[in-house]
Amino acid sequence: MTTVLNAVVVAMLLTVSLPGCDILPGRARAREQRETVPPPVANFHALYNQQCAGCHGRDGRLGAARPLNDAVYLALVPAPRLRQVIAEGVPGTAQPAFAISAGGTLTDEQIDALVQGLLAAWARPAAMQGVSIPTYTARLGNPERGSGVYAAACASCHGADGGGGPKARSVVDASYLALVSDQHLRTTVIAGRADLGMPDWRAQIADRALSPAEISDVVAWLVAKRKPVPGRGGV
Numbered sequence: 001m002t003t004v005l006n007a008v009v010v011a012m013l014l015t016v017s018l019p020g021c022d023i024l025p026g027r028a029r030a031r032e033q034r035e036t037v038p039p040p041v042a043n044f045h046a047l048y049n050q051q052c053a054g055c056h057g058r059d060g061r062l063g064a065a066r067p068l069n070d071a072v073y074l075a076l077v078p079a080p081r082l083r084q085v086i087a088e089g090v091p092g093t094a095q096p097a098f099a100i101s102a103g104g105t106l107t108d109e110q111i112d113a114l115v116q117g118l119l120a121a122w123a124r125p126a127a128m129q130g131v132s133i134p135t136y137t138a139r140l141g142n143p144e145r146g147s148g149v150y151a152a153a154c155a156s157c158h159g160a161d162g163g164g165g166p167k168a169r170s171v172v173d174a175s176y177l178a179l180v181s182d183q184h185l186r187t188t189v190i191a192g193r194a195d196l197g198m199p200d201w202r203a204q205i206a207d208r209a210l211s212p213a214e215i216s217d218v219v220a221w222l223v224a225k226r227k228p229v230p231g232r233g234g235v
Contacts, residue, residue, distance in 0.1 A: 040107050044117025047110055051098060060122055061195055065094070066188075071124040072200045073191040075133050083115045093179065134190050134201060137183065138216050146221025149214045153204040162225065168198065177226040186219045 041047055053063070060069025067073070074082075087104075089097035098104035099111060106114075150162065159165035162172035170176065189210070192200035202209040210218075 040110055042109060042113045044113050044121065047106075047114050048117065051106070051114070055094065057195075066193060067195045068118055069122040070191060070194055071122065071127040072133070072194075073187070074119060074123040075125075075128045075131070076136055076187065076191050078136055079115055079119065081136065082118065083111060086114055087111050090181070092181070093184075131202075134212050134215055136187070138186070138212065140182065140220040140223060141213060141216030141218075143217070143220040143224040145213075146217035146219070146224075149210070149218040150221050153210060153214075153218065157198070162222075168196070171222060172225040174227045174229050177222070178229040182219065182223055185222050186215065189215055189219055 041050070048060075049058070052068070055063050055065040056068045057063030061067045085095060086106075087097065087099035088102050089095050089104075096104065098106040100107060151160070154162070154171070155165070157165050157168040158171050162170060164170040188198075189204075190201045192198040192204075201215060204210055
């Protein structure tokens with residue numbers, strides 16, 4: 001009888017103690033962590049402030065990098081390219097890769113939220129209605145013709161030889177040209193830099209816009225000025 005009673009007591013103690021294992025200090029913390037891990041941030045403004053504002057400015061302007069709060073720029077650059085730049089970065093520049101698959105910290109959903117948020121917040125389609133914007137990519141043109149385009153469209157700000165003028169810095173500086181890609185140069189010629197007072201392709205020559213051929217030619221002229229820089233392979 002005593003043996004049976006002891007067995008019953010042991011069984012009851014085990015039944016009571018098993019649920020209690022989960023409230024031991026270590027177990028409690030582990031369970032709390034599992035239950036309180038926040039979901040990934042998917043709000044555009046929160047993501048932008050965390051990941052982008054340091055370079056592109058708090059409201060997309062006046063940062064160290066080009067403004068993203070720019071209707072012309074967002075009309076020019078295709079959304080898949082915006083996504084690629086955010087996800088994979090731009091080799092040879094300060095633009096890092098944010099995708100987890102590329103060594104960053106953002107999920108695909110967060111990258112999509114950034115792309116969609118940029119367009120929703122700052123694209124302003126009405127401002128570009130009826131505007132025939134040049135193509136984002138194109139082959140380089142003729143640098144000799146580009147010299148004449150530069151003289152007509154750019155020299156008044158950047159100087160006759162591109163080395164800097166009364167309104168803007170040098171665009172032929174070896175370090176600058178080693179840091180930026182051909183596409184960056186094309187994008188800047190088309191979209192301008194509103195934060196620096198540089199007009200887009202429609203206002204660089206009085207009374208008319210640059211033609212697609214002129215854009216390709218002046219970009220070719222700039223590319224032809226690129227020189228090797230010790231320690232940099234160029235892009």
